[in-house]
Amino acid sequence: MADIEPYENALDAVPGAHPYPRSSRYHDAEIGVHRMADETEVRYAKRRLLPPLDETAQESAPHTVSNGDRPDLLAQRYFGDPGQWWQIADANPVLDPQELTDEPGRAIAVPHAGGFPGPGARYV
Numbered sequence: 001m002a003d004i005e006p007y008e009n010a011l012d013a014v015p016g017a018h019p020y021p022r023s024s025r026y027h028d029a030e031i032g033v034h035r036m037a038d039e040t041e042v043r044y045a046k047r048r049l050l051p052p053l054d055e056t057a058q059e060s061a062p063h064t065v066s067n068g069d070r071p072d073l074l075a076q077r078y079f080g081d082p083g084q085w086w087q088i089a090d091a092n093p094v095l096d097p098q099e100l101t102d103e104p105g106r107a108i109a110v111p112h113a114g115g116f117p118g119p120g121a122r123y124v
Helices: 007-012 071-079 082-091
Strands: 031-035 041-045 060-064 107-111
Antiparallel strands (some): 060 107
């Protein structure tokens, strides 16, 4: 039986394919190549610059942090996927995701799932 190549490795063989899955925060990030002194190439995701949320467009819903909240638990609650914690981190914005839930009572923004559908939209 032939070995099955992992998804990410298979994409490396396709010119122009992105190495990150669609659910990753780096999916749309531009991939750079750094050439070392010995000519070895190192691929990396270039820095992402995020536009600020437009509060008047109601692109997010407020959430008040409670004891026991964690970024992954909030992502599970609002998006149904704990791996999407980065969407909440990007919406606030914080460098360390733990900053989101360190302080009970803190109000944070939770972006609407699947983009920013606007007021009255339901979370997935």
